[in-house]
Amino acid sequence: MSSQAAAATLDHHHDPTTSTGIPNKKLLMWAFLASDCMFFGCLISTHLIYRLHPPPGTPIARQVFSIELTSFSTFILLMSSLMMALAVNAIQKGNLKSMRWSLLTTIFFGCIFLGCQVFEFNTFVHEKHLTITNSILGTTFFTLTGTHGLHVLIGVIWLSGMLLYSFTGNLTQKDAIDVESMGLYWHFVDIVWIVIFTAVYLLEYI
Amino acid sequence: MEALAKTDFIAKEEQAAKPFVLWRPTAQTGLMSWLTTVDHKRIGLLYGASALFFLVVGGLEALFIRIQLAVPNNTFLSSAQYNEMFTMHATTMIFLVVMPLGAAFFNFIMPLQIGARDVAFPRLNAFSFWTFLVGAIILNIGWFRPDGAPDAGWFGYTPLTTRTYSPTHAVDMWVMGLQLLGVASIAAALNFIVTIINLRAPGMAMMRLPVFTWMTLVTSFLIILSFPAITIALVEIMMDRLFGTNFFEVSNGGMPILWQHLFWIFGHPEVYILILPAMGIISEILPTFARKPLFGYPIVVFSGASIGFLGFGVWSHHMFTTGMGTVATAAFALMTMAIAVPTGVKIFNWIGTLWGGHLTMRTPMMFALGFVWMFMIGGFSGIMHAAAPADLQQHGSYFIVAHFHYVLIGGSLFALLAGIQYWFPLMFGRRVSEFWGKTSFWVIFVGFNVTFFPMHFLGLEGMPRRTFTYDGNMGWNLGNFICTVGAFILGIGLAIYLIAMVYAYYKGPRSLKDPWDARTLEWSLPNPPPVYNFQVTPTIHARDSWWYEKQHADEIAKEEAEHAKAEDTHGGIHMPFQSIYPILAGLGILIGSIGVSVVDPADPTKYPGFWGPKIAVTIIGGAIMFVAVVLWSLEGNEGYHIHLNPDGSIKGDGAQKHY
DSSP, X not given: OTHHHHHHSOOTTOOTTSSSSSOHHHHHHHHHHHHHHHHHHHHHHHHHXXXXXXXXXXXXXXXXXXXXXXXXXXXXXXXXXXXXXXXXXXXXXXXXXXXXXXXXXXXXXXXXXHHHHHHHHHHHHHTSOOOTTTOHHHXXXXXXXXXXXXXXXXXXXHXXXXXXXXXXXXXXXXXXXXXXXXXXXXXXXXXXXXXXXXXXXXXXXX | OHXXXXXXXXXXXXXXXXXXXXXXXXXXXXXXHHHTOXXXXXXXXHHHHHHXXXXXXXXXXXXXXXXXXXXXXXXXXXXXXXXXXXXXXXXXXXXXXIHHHHHHHHHHTHHHHTTOSSOXXXXXXXXXXXXXXXXXXXXXXXXXXXXXXOOSOTTOOTTTTSTTTOOSTHHHHHHHHHHHHHHHHHHHHHHHHHHHHHOOOTTOOGGGSXXXXXXXXXXXXXXXXXXXXXXXXXXXXXXXXXXXXXXXXXXXXXOHHHHHHHHHHHHHHHHHHHHHHHHHHHXXXXXXXXXXXXXXXXXXXXXXXXXXXXXXXXXXXXOGGGOOOHHHHHHHXXXXXXXXXXXXXXXXXXXXXXXXXXXXXXXXXXXXHHHHHHHHHHHHHHHHHHSHHHHHHHTTBHHHHHHHHHHIIIIIIHHHHHHHHHHHHHHHSBOOOHHHHHHHHXXXXXXXXXXXXXXXXXXXXXXXTTOSOOXXXXXXXXXXXXXXXXXXXXXXXXXXXXXXXHHHHHHOOBOOXXXXXXXXXXXXXXXXXXXXXXXXXXXXXXXXXXHHHHHTHHHHXXXXXXXXXXXXXXXXXXXXXXXXXXXXXXXXXXXXXXXXXXXXXXXXXXXXXXXXXXXXXXXXXXXXXXXXXHHHHHHOSOEEEEOBOTTSOBSTTOOOOOO
């Protein structure tokens, strides 16, 4: 039978101990992401609804945004997803060294994204005079992108923790699911950003 | 095959112990064993005990409300106290009684029904409970504070909840408490989803799941998809209150109506979160006591699922009076009427189950039959609200109060009381007195109808909800007085029920295994179930699997003996280690939430700049939680193995040796 094959190369897409063959951790992460979709869905809807009803004196979004900077940070975040996928692939093959480099790059890209966001927020508040309290645009913009930034920050902390943990020697090919479910989260955060980038930024330039 | 059957757990056995030492609690009895438990049965009991405690609290609040309304122009409560009472009565009954009682059964019964040894993530399960408890504490902490308890209604409509109109911390506590209950519910629901999908015993196909497990699954999906809406709504009001944002600030372009939409996108699925577990319980009890399989099992399952789907499309029927426009109103009215179809289908299936059955009138059956009848009355008045023009008249009146109490008490609570009576022998190995059980049923049944039936008429006569008193010349005097008398009868009935239950817990006669001659897998266990649940992982051959096992005893015994031998050679039964970190994380959350919602913002003269007691307490709480979560993940999801003697006792000393 396939028992020899199963013993020789670990099958990362099938867990014989569960009813469906899907690893528990992966199923948990998928279900959580479904839930997280609703979180972002509500925030994005709030932004889109309020965007249609600006009271007089609301700053014009186009004059505040810097589409060049945000496009750059969007690109960096997408590239971090690529590195994340490489990290998952590496650990599934048991290549720890490669996984560490990919994780480190993912973290680095994540930090660049966060840095861009800090810079952006700083510029908006101090130069463009858009604050979280002074207009409905500021309220929805900072809450939505801030919530996303918080997700990225949690992701960066998680990635860093995993990177450090890999040096204890306890992270092996068998634990690839831990990296994989972290990767699912990271990709989701990136995908949400694509939606936010479109709905919050690009929409203002149509 | 051998290699495939070997799991992670066994492969790790040869591995050296972890390099860092983390403290592992091993207490089997006493307080510590409960605080660090990861056993789904114990967590279920913790949920149940908390819920029954809050049932008493919420019940007393209800009695205070009824005393105040017993006679016109009463001064038993001030208007402010009355606001606290109705706010906390509703919040308590929904979030701290009916939901956790449901969670108690999800935890205790569901894994037993699918042949699992625990839920998929035992520590996450413990964390859900402790977070729930913290949320309950934060919600109720106002009673002991000068700010008072939350008083803006369970729906928390803006702009009433903005800082302008609710300047004290009472609303902060309500917001924070509900956030935590949301986190707890979502974490628990994720766990149940993975458990039901992934931890079924061999042969337990989805369409063989007991209906209660099916309803757990549907409810869990409703929880993970609807709670985010209220969480975001609460985040928005929290930002408004703490940081001065403009989400609901009309002068800066905010729209309070947004709150209503977000709240009811959560709020209506929440109604089904409260009733679907009840329907699941009823679908277990009726077949058992009618001694027939459930009539039309697939239809019952699918109608439960379609109630779940449709439940997301009807939220605006709570908002017919806000002027949404005719198209939206018509669409939501039609959708609301449509949802009555699967509900009606279920009722007919229950009647079909009873039809031609050999009915045994035991206490659980009485409550179950009471459920079917009373829930139907609630459903009928619900359908009346679906017609928008009628709803315009009924909105905000006692007619609505009558309607949802028929659904929530006559529906949810009756079913939960039935469930407690039904599973009590399994949970504790003792029987509740049949006489006192039936007495409590009749007193509750009479008290409930005397309380809430007159409210239909009060509502149609124009009595508004949430009014703290009324004049004597409105024609509402008699109705209100009858309601109050009924409320006390209902209270006495519940007291009889609870006392009989507590007495049975200590002194009740021992129950035999499977006392009701039931049909589903949980009854195959000795009572109370041992810590490892199943001596041998069962193999499922039919839908009512325990019934099948009873009919094919020899065949099953042979099969189990074989499997027992196989499992023993594979390393025995895997048990998860207990853990201290879920409750530590909960403690951190408690401290942090007190910082966010109870501590006053810094007085700028005493603490210039950013720092102050509020920030400090919040950060300390957050840090404790973070450390607990990190240690939790370092600790790993490991466990130990036990081997059993043929009589089910654990071989050796059962010590929790690290493998």
